[in-house]
Amino acid sequence: MAGAKTVRVTFVDGETGRELGRSELAAEALPETFEVETTLHLGDEDWAVERAEPPTAARFVATGALTLTLRRVETVRPDGILYSLPTLCERLPPLGGPARDGDAFEIHEDDWRQVELISAELDALIADELLAVRRVYDEHARRDEHGRLYGFEAIHVRTGPDRPLPRPVSLRRLSSILPPADHRYTGVGFRNAGVIAGSFAFAVGPLVLHGLAEGDLATTLCVAVGRPGTPERLADVAGALREAMRSFDLRLVDWCRCAAVTADSIADHLAAVAPE
Template sequence: MSKNLVRVVFIDADTGARIGRTELPLGQLPESFQPATTLELADATWAVERAEPPTAAQFAATGTLTLTLRRIESVPADDILYSLPTLCATLPAVAAAPAGADRLELHEDDWRQVELVSADLGDEVHAELRTVRRSFEEHARRDGQGRIHGFQGIHVRTRPVRPLSRPVSRNRLLNLLPPDVRDLGGIGFRGQRGIVPSSFAVAVGRVRLYGLADGDSVAVLAVKAEPDPAPQPAPQPGLVSGLERAMQEADLLLVDWCRVAVVGPGSVGDYLAAVGATGRE
């Protein structure tokens, strides 16, 4: 066999049986099967569960490669459900960061799901919320008790592109928060290394404030509330008063896109209590 060819054996992960064998040029095989890899074989799609040996350097030396595969069963489109009624259309790019750099790790689906928006963008907000509401009315799937267990359709939000129409000072925001605010570094996404450039994140109790800033000027300001396993009667007073003051000064509204809710400064404490972000960690 040519040294540029690799003998590849395919094994069914469910049965342990050999389902195929071929010889492939080394250049047609990936450097590694460590990332999730799929391939087409016998008119079906298979996921590579294990590669022996795992890297091109190793199977180039041996001339053999064994791939253990698990067949991916196709799911009818009508059976696919989304867990959320809406997502933000664009995610910020992630850049390399020093090893061990602090970051708030978000699931990609969480990006800008609860955010502060300038009040003068109310028309854009309510136009988007009307479409999110249709996800509940037309695409929600419910169990026998009427509880939603998924959405067959989802609204991908494109507006507002710039949620803060006027500059918001990050330093002023931090000065309004309680003194025990913790700096979490930047923002990262689960499953991706690195940090979003110009991002920031802080924590007050179980509430995370994060966003994007150009120097002291905040362009995106979002909220992630971590439910409290042992709820207290009310959120931290310093956090509530600080957020109220910041929202009043910059004329902001809190928008919870998935709950189809718009919250003014005077109701932010009730909102945090309602979503379970109460007490201290």
């Protein structure tokens, strides 16, 4: 940049088009280019440069003039942030690389262990976690004028149960109780991130059972509910799942709905949550 030459800089508010002010600045105090994202601190506020005319030092030093169109950088107060879910599982499983054929059962990271089968011997822990989720609904839910819920001011991050199946479930035995699988996936994948190491997934009617396993033994067993198809098909699958839950002494816990469902109530629950 040449000598001690100065540049007359005009600042314009990009939202209103109003001139904010002018200043004579040493050429050395200005960046070589505004073609990369640039933020200026004016007064007590930060402003992002939307447009610079001309955009490079070679040109505005030569002309001695520069016009910067700015937009105020808005900061979001923490108490203005809303969560879309009342609860999340703290721990995400590690990824093990992309599926060989791309046939993984894909879920969003936020959906991990949101509906899962848990040993009934952990009922006390389940109750404690559900109490914390209900507190989010009672104290932090935001609703519109019609009473419709649209977000939460806080979220409960579940730290337990760390081992939802203290006695792992045999996948072979589980499959023998359920109807034959309609499809077996290569694993469970987080969207655009990869496949979870040691994961499995298979579809039975409107359900996809998925989770983590060590060989034949499932250590985490989750349930995703899709479109039910015919009521008879949903009833058949629900009946088989009821028998599996009884056999392994499991509860189905739907964390976001604050529901701990017993085997005897599983058919009603699945019918209520299945998409139409």
